[in-house]
Structure formats: C-alpha cells, structure tokens
Amino acid sequence: MKIKALTKQVKFALIGVALLCASVSEAKEWTAVTIATEAAYPPWNMTLPGGTIGGFEPELMADLCARMKLKCTLQAQDWDGMIPSLQAGKFDLIMDAIVITPEREKVIAFSRPYAATQGVLAASDPELIARAGVAGEVVKLTGDAALDKPYIDQMRTLLKGKTIGISSGTAYTQFVETNFKDIASIREYKKSDEHVLDLQAGRIDFSFDDVTFFSSVLDMPENKSVSMVGSKIGGPIWGPGEALGFRQDTPELKAKFDEALSAALADGTVKRLTEKWFKADITP
Known part of the structure; x- marks a missing residue:
C-alpha cells in the first residue's frame, strides 16, 4: 500500500512539474x-x-x-x-x-x-427636440434604482410610447432595456451610425448613445437635423x-x-x- 501510495504521489508530482513547465513556457514574450x-x-x-x-x-x-x-x-x-x-x-x-x-x-x-464618458439621447423631430430640450447639464446616476428614480421617471415620461434606437451589446443597451422596455419600443442595431440614419428617416423617435459619438457625427452636414437632447448621463452607473x-x-x-x-x-x-x-x- 505504501509503495502504491508513493507511486501515486510521484505521478502527481510529475504532473505538477509538467504543468508548471508548460505554464512557464506559455508565458509569452510579446513582440x-x-x-x-x-x-x-x-x-x-x-x-x-x-x-x-x-x-x-x-x-x-x-x-x-x-x-x-x-x-x-x-x-x-x-x-x-x-x-x-x-x-x-x-x-x-x-x-x-x-x-x-x-x-x-x-x-x-x-x-x-x-x-x-457619458450617454445621451438624440432626436431629429423638432417637436421632440423642443419637448426634451437641447442637451446641456450632466446628471450623475449611481446605478442604484432608488437613488436614480427621480431622473429615470422624467425620462420615462419623455420616452413613453416612443421608439428608441440603441447599439446592441453596449453598456447603454442594458440601461435602456432595464428602464424603458415596458413603456417604449426598443430597436437594436449592429452599428451606431445605423440608428442615426433611422432617426433622420423618422423610423425611430430617439437614439441613445455616447456623447462623444454624437458630438462627432452631428458635426457632419448630413446629420444637421439631429440634436442631443435632455441631460447628459454620467457617473458610477457606467462603471x-x-x-x-x-x-x-x-x-x-x-x-x-x-x-x-x-x-x-x-x-x-x-x-x-x-x-x-x-x-x-x-x-x-
């Protein structure tokens, strides 16, 4: 029994050494x-x-x-x-x-x-832009539903019954789906410029994306009808x-x-x- 036990321990030791050597050899020198x-x-x-x-x-x-x-x-x-x-x-x-x-x-x-960075809504319909107001101040949300509720409720009033465009799989996707899926239609896109095109064409009412993205694309002449609206959303909610x-x-x-x-x-x-x-x- 002792011989068998010892043999088994040696086998495990050898396996451990092999694994250690393998891990060392896999520590790549990146060029x-x-x-x-x-x-x-x-x-x-x-x-x-x-x-x-x-x-x-x-x-x-x-x-x-x-x-x-x-x-x-x-x-x-x-x-x-x-x-x-x-x-x-x-x-x-x-x-x-x-x-x-x-x-x-x-x-x-x-x-x-x-x-x-911060997230923000965008719209192209003049009536919706007037209703939401051109984006200005930054509101910092915590990610705590109770603490963030007053501002989220304001957004829900604005977005009720509307269609919101969002790029799929982003940090903003979960925010939009969690807070507005029950009161608005959400349309997901592979690329952000696709929901801007639909926004201009009137196929959706609002887009939600990064402030820096909108700041860049809204400088283009073809996007002059689109404006960032409401407050810019920053803070711990985005990690x-x-x-x-x-x-x-x-x-x-x-x-x-x-x-x-x-x-x-x-x-x-x-x-x-x-x-x-x-x-x-x-x-x-």
Missing part, C-alpha cells in the same frame, strides 16, 4: 499583437479614406505600441462578435470604447481605464470607464499595456489626445 476594433465608431475609431483605421483609440494605440516596442496590427471586427472572437483567439486584445462592467469582467480581463479587453489567460500582455497606459496618462498624452478628438478632457 507583435493583433488588435480588433469596430472601425465604425467615430471619433473613437473609424475607417478613413483609403481603408486605413484612424481615430482617438488607434492614435492612442500607436503611442502605446511605440512605448512597448510592439508591432501592432489593427483589424476591423463587428462589435457583436468582438468578445467571442477574442476568446476564440482570433486576435490578442480588443479596443472599441469598451466600458468595464461586472458582467464583462466575468469573461475577459480589462486594462486600467483610459476614458470615462470605471472605457478600457482595453484581453483574454483572461494573457495576464502578461495586460500588464504590459497597463504600464504603458499609466505612463501615457501620467505624461499627459491621453489628455492631449482626448482634447484633440473629443474637444474635451475625458480622462478617468
């Missing part, structure tokens, strides 16, 4: 990475004439990769397949104004945040902010980007880029 981005969410990321990808995040990524001496390749990917494709190993990290949420933290790892997403089995890659982001935040690079692309400092 190149592939980054997925939607390339259709200006000014965060967008496809430029000629097919190159530009915007705030690609420019920030270029700075980070230069700091780390990494070869970085951007790859366009629809938002709704971004996290599953990351987990499947199609690319190494994702960058698409991704808000850190408890649900997402269960399946992917996040870098430290590099931005913190810590926007960050890069990684597979949970690449902690060394996340650590490299965290170090580079910390340096870019400390030396003012992130602030400079947010002011360039958003006309405001949205650093967290």
Whole structure:
C-alpha cells in the first residue's frame, strides 16, 4: 500500500512539474499583437479614406505600441462578435470604447481605464427636440434604482410610447432595456451610425448613445437635423470607464499595456489626445 501510495504521489508530482513547465513556457514574450476594433465608431475609431483605421483609440494605440516596442496590427471586427472572437483567439486584445462592467469582467480581463464618458439621447423631430430640450447639464446616476428614480421617471415620461434606437451589446443597451422596455419600443442595431440614419428617416423617435459619438457625427452636414437632447448621463452607473479587453489567460500582455497606459496618462498624452478628438478632457 505504501509503495502504491508513493507511486501515486510521484505521478502527481510529475504532473505538477509538467504543468508548471508548460505554464512557464506559455508565458509569452510579446513582440507583435493583433488588435480588433469596430472601425465604425467615430471619433473613437473609424475607417478613413483609403481603408486605413484612424481615430482617438488607434492614435492612442500607436503611442502605446511605440512605448512597448510592439508591432501592432489593427483589424476591423463587428462589435457583436468582438468578445467571442477574442476568446476564440482570433486576435490578442480588443479596443472599441469598451466600458468595464461586472458582467464583462466575468469573461475577459480589462486594462486600467483610459476614458470615462457619458450617454445621451438624440432626436431629429423638432417637436421632440423642443419637448426634451437641447442637451446641456450632466446628471450623475449611481446605478442604484432608488437613488436614480427621480431622473429615470422624467425620462420615462419623455420616452413613453416612443421608439428608441440603441447599439446592441453596449453598456447603454442594458440601461435602456432595464428602464424603458415596458413603456417604449426598443430597436437594436449592429452599428451606431445605423440608428442615426433611422432617426433622420423618422423610423425611430430617439437614439441613445455616447456623447462623444454624437458630438462627432452631428458635426457632419448630413446629420444637421439631429440634436442631443435632455441631460447628459454620467457617473458610477457606467462603471470605471472605457478600457482595453484581453483574454483572461494573457495576464502578461495586460500588464504590459497597463504600464504603458499609466505612463501615457501620467505624461499627459491621453489628455492631449482626448482634447484633440473629443474637444474635451475625458480622462478617468
């Protein structure tokens, strides 16, 4: 019995050593990475004439990769397949104004945040714009239903019986569905520019999206009929902010980007880029 027991222990020890060696060998020395981005969410990321990808995040990524001496390749990917494709190993990290949420933290790892923005409604019907008022002040919501109820009730009065456009799978989707699904029709879109088109065409009454997105697209002449309305919504309800997403089995890659982001935040690079692309400092 003792011999068998000892043999079994040795087998387990050898297995443990093998696993340890495997984990050490898998600790990758990163020299190149592939980054997925939607390339259709200006000014965060967008496809430029000629097919190159530009915007705030690609420019920030270029700075980070230069700091780390990494070869970085951007790859366009629809938002709704971004996290599953990351987990499947199609690319190494994702960058698409991704808000850190408890649900997402269960399946992917996040870098430290590099931005913190607000959500807002938009409308094109002059009567609805007049009723809601052009967007101005920022209302900070906590995510606590009881504390946020007074403002949510105001929104419910405005949105009752209306159709709201929202990009699917965003941090804003859950907010809209949780608070207004029972009193309004909700239409989900793969890309944010699609609900802006439907807003102009009168197929929906309101859109809900990021302030920075609307600030960019509403500067375009073809969108002059659309206005941000009501209060801009910020605060803890959206979590810590926007960050890069990684597979949970690449902690060394996340650590490299965290170090580079910390340096870019400390030396003012992130602030400079947010002011360039958003006309405001949205650093967290």
